[in-house]
Amino acid sequence: MGHIQDLSRRAFVFGSAAMAGGIAFGFYSGAEAAAPTASDNPLTAGLGPNSVTFNPWVEISPDKITLIAQHADIGQGVGSVQPIMIAEEMDLDPGQFEVRFAGPSPAYFNTGFKEELAPFLASDQSPAAEAGRAAALEGLRKSGMQMTGGSSTIPDTYEKLRKAGAVARETLKAAAAKRSGVAVADIRTRSGHVILPDGKKFPYVELAADAAKIPPVLDAQTRDPATWRLIGKPMMRLDVRAKVLGELKFGIDMKMEGMLYASVKLNPNKGQPMKSYDAGKAQSMPGVKKILEINNGVAVIATNSWYAMRAADAIRCEWAPSVYPAEQADHWKVLQSSFKPEFLGKEWRKIGDVEAGLKTGTRIEAEYRAPYVAHQPLEPLNGIGLVTDKGMEIWVGHQSPQFVQYVAATAIGLKPEQVTFHNQWTGGSFGHRLEYENVRVLAEIANQMKGTPIKLVFSREEDFLQDIPRQIALARYSGSIDKGKIVAADLQLASTAPFKGLLERSGAPSKDPDPQLAAGLWNVYYDIPNFRATTYEAQGLSPSTTWRSVGASTGGFFTESFIDELIHAAGLDPMKARIEMCAVPHYRKLLETVAEMSDWKGPLGNGRGRGVAFVESFGTPVAEVVEVTKTDRGIRIDRVWAAVDVGKVIDPVNFENQVQGGIVWGLGHAINCELTYAKGAVQQTNYNHHEAMRIYQCPVIEVRGLENDPKVRGVGEPPVPPAAPALANAIFAATGLRIREMPFNKFVDFV
Amino acid sequence: MIELTVNGIKRSVDVVPEMPLLWVLRDELGITSAKYGCGVAQCGACTVHIDGKAVRSCQAHIGEVAGKSIVTLEGIDKKEQHPVVQAWIEHQVPQCGYCQTGQIMQAISLLTKISKPTDEQINQVMSGNLCRCGTYPRIRAAIHAAAAKKMAEK
Ligand code: FES
Ligand code: FES
Numbered sequence: 001m002g003h004i005q006d007l008s009r010r011a012f013v014f015g016s017a018a019m020a021g022g023i024a025f026g027f028y029s030g031a032e033a034a035a036p037t038a039s040d041n042p043l044t045a046g047l048g049p050n051s052v053t054f055n056p057w058v059e060i061s062p063d064k065i066t067l068i069a070q071h072a073d074i075g076q077g078v079g080s081v082q083p084i085m086i087a088e089e090m091d092l093d094p095g096q097f098e099v100r101f102a103g104p105s106p107a108y109f110n111t112g113f114k115e116e117l118a119p120f121l122a123s124d125q126s127p128a129a130e131a132g133r134a135a136a137l138e139g140l141r142k143s144g145m146q147m148t149g150g151s152s153t154i155p156d157t158y159e160k161l162r163k164a165g166a167v168a169r170e171t172l173k174a175a176a177a178k179r180s181g182v183a184v185a186d187i188r189t190r191s192g193h194v195i196l197p198d199g200k201k202f203p204y205v206e207l208a209a210d211a212a213k214i215p216p217v218l219d220a221q222t223r224d225p226a227t228w229r230l231i232g233k234p235m236m237r238l239d240v241r242a243k244v245l246g247e248l249k250f251g252i253d254m255k256m257e258g259m260l261y262a263s264v265k266l267n268p269n270k271g272q273p274m275k276s277y278d279a280g281k282a283q284s285m286p287g288v289k290k291i292l293e294i295n296n297g298v299a300v301i302a303t304n305s306w307y308a309m310r311a312a313d314a315i316r317c318e319w320a321p322s323v324y325p326a327e328q329a330d331h332w333k334v335l336q337s338s339f340k341p342e343f344l345g346k347e348w349r350k351i352g353d354v355e356a357g358l359k360t361g362t363r364i365e366a367e368y369r370a371p372y373v374a375h376q377p378l379e380p381l382n383g384i385g386l387v388t389d390k391g392m393e394i395w396v397g398h399q400s401p402q403f404v405q406y407v408a409a410t411a412i413g414l415k416p417e418q419v420t421f422h423n424q425w426t427g428g429s430f431g432h433r434l435e436y437e438n439v440r441v442l443a444e445i446a447n448q449m450k451g452t453p454i455k456l457v458f459s460r461e462e463d464f465l466q467d468i469p470r471q472i473a474l475a476r477y478s479g480s481i482d483k484g485k486i487v488a489a490d491l492q493l494a495s496t497a498p499f500k501g502l503l504e505r506s507g508a509p510s511k512d513p514d515p516q517l518a519a520g521l522w523n524v525y526y527d528i529p530n531f532r533a534t535t536y537e538a539q540g541l542s543p544s545t546t547w548r549s550v551g552a553s554t555g556g557f558f559t560e561s562f563i564d565e566l567i568h569a570a571g572l573d574p575m576k577a578r579i580e581m582c583a584v585p586h587y588r589k590l591l592e593t594v595a596e597m598s599d600w601k602g603p604l605g606n607g608r609g610r611g612v613a614f615v616e617s618f619g620t621p622v623a624e625v626v627e628v629t630k631t632d633r634g635i636r637i638d639r640v641w642a643a644v645d646v647g648k649v650i651d652p653v654n655f656e657n658q659v660q661g662g663i664v665w666g667l668g669h670a671i672n673c674e675l676t677y678a679k680g681a682v683q684q685t686n687y688n689h690h691e692a693m694r695i696y697q698c699p700v701i702e703v704r705g706l707e708n709d710p711k712v713r714g715v716g717e718p719p720v721p722p723a724a725p726a727l728a729n730a731i732f733a734a735t736g737l738r739i740r741e742m743p744f745n746k747f748v749d750f751v
Numbered sequence: 752m753i754e755l756t757v758n759g760i761k762r763s764v765d766v767v768p769e770m771p772l773l774w775v776l777r778d779e780l781g782i783t784s785a786k787y788g789c790g791v792a793q794c795g796a797c798t799v800h801i802d803g804k805a806v807r808s809c810q811a812h813i814g815e816v817a818g819k820s821i822v823t824l825e826g827i828d829k830k831e832q833h834p835v836v837q838a839w840i841e842h843q844v845p846q847c848g849y850c851q852t853g854q855i856m857q858a859i860s861l862l863t864k865i866s867k868p869t870d871e872q873i874n875q876v877m878s879g880n881l882c883r884c885g886t887y888p889r890i891r892a893a894i895h896a897a898a899a900k901k902m903a904e905k
Contacts, residue, residue: 075847243848246784306774427849664885696874698887
């Protein structure tokens, strides 16, 4: 296990064989010399006089302490929790340090992906599984890939940032010891100061120059969790105040001297070029400076964003047609014909004798569907770019710094290292800020406007049209029940491949089956004696990409709805049956917890109904109960209870906010969102067509965090997948109607 | 040149009269708390106060509102002490935060009209403000808390 094939200077692959028949990916590494320098500290180069850096996360100058956030803040709060974990060990208080986003560097490779990349169930802590994860970690180290995603920030940084803080603290103490002649053992730190036994205090900033002259204390020990001041306690997110006061500058709020504004009109047949255009009208519109042709459309340069957008709107373009089916109905047809050996992704799991099991007892079959869905964070795609003879500088909020360099550079014939990337606070992502439409287009525009900083802002309509959606998926499930038990489940899924698509667009294509299609499909923890999970990858459809919770957002809906169907057919209680069937004790505990929280006692009657669902995604198990009432005007979602086990809750307040937000996300899109293609373009171009949840539909959401998992897990995405099936199951309980397709408002109204 | 008063300060801009106030604020005057979300009155991210009323600034042509009193979150009187702002911080409402300035401007306007709104009234007034991050439970709690604070102040 664990050998990494070096396919090219830039691509690293986890060999399938090396990974026990598992998941293989190509990973691009942004820096030419990634592997040998993976441990180098990128902060050293930019260090001022009398300043010190101990590792890639801590920098101290004579006037300030800067902590580096390597993961991008897309609203999930990691711009706060990362520095807090360092501050815990450094004895810093909020307000005593600044936070800066990391630039691209292999030093920031994401160790957290090892859990998702090794082909083992999250509950599997066997030596073989751990060896597989260790091998994955080595692959990640070599790849140097820095990416925010997969709910991996906390798993990645929980150990390493505390360690980084401890090293900083002990080195500052050593510096103070050297200066004062006092033994290190007698020196303490508190609130940004080193304190000597006689009470004399040195602010850390005063010790920067001294600390720079001694080697960092690399064997520094992290603190006993019992002594933590910040971690695990309710805390104020560092960004809350600035966001509430409207002072925080998002990428879209940035301004630069001499800047001009750009907006674009791009071929809505995704990935296809423009044939011709007529800008006759736009040319003479107010504020317009220039009209530029770019690869797949036109850009307007103007004196403000609105002038640019308005003129772009007035340009008439002729587009090359789509390579995927122009009409939505044909997308479904392709999926229907994808359950064939030539489209096989992988048989991910097989237990018992499925064929024989399906012939036992009563057989149940069902087909499920999930449509394309848009990300559409509230801040539209934007960015500022400046191209000079030396290269390009780009200011944009993005989750993959090195891929931004690669995509921008490739678009305009530069080398990745000629692109300087400055990450920005972003108004949401949900997977949108892993894609590159704005990056590529901005590079092209700025390259034609050399020397002038260009601020690109997509109109909401353009953002919708270019949004690379969530995968579309169709499931064909069969199962059987006998003597009050589920005896077989055969889960087959045909879908577009979101993660593979993302890797390809990132310049790191993979030939291996998309592991995200297995999410919610193979990681079923019920004791079903005959079980099989198989994925098929549909070809020739719309590109798709990672959408908050990725594969589990569709797979979880299918599987937990179907399990519910089987349970009802067997005449069992959906909660009790799940608890009895659940094979992992601390997962079972979550089901017991939501049962207790919701006071689950079986059917409610009177047009009210409850549904339960349990999905583990990205290693985090989540159980949810949704309660609905059937009113004269439609279904009302009244309450939701959620129990989530992340091993350790770092920031309890943000944890609750993330879980609630994930549930709102899961419910809202399940009830009323889809993207449909007509003439090669999506028909939904603003929020009135793709609304998701508004406050009037938002239920009361009660959240409980458990800490029984042996590992520390993330929480950004895992609350999403159980929401849709729990709602569908609740609607069934209240009305007898089994909904097998999202969005649900095709079948029932919601109030 | 169009003359206007924003947050009590007289400004002038050289733009076409049909330009939306939102973009005048953001691109011409550098006032960025009002956000562009949809441009078509579907999200509320651009909410400001015009003559004391919450208005979607993406829908207000500068030529039509120039003579009125325009207030953005930056110009809210004693902002840090404002019960809505305080409640928003105490409840840690924001996630990405992009919608929140609009939410706050809408909530301030709600509480000037209805001092102790019910959940139903909150739904009616706040449903035009989208939050893609799903902070609605906290928005609701913060509005109730702000109402209680305002009452206590009286
Ligand atoms: S930008 Fe004005 S309502 Fe959305
Ligand atoms: S906090 Fe992100 S949109 Fe509301």
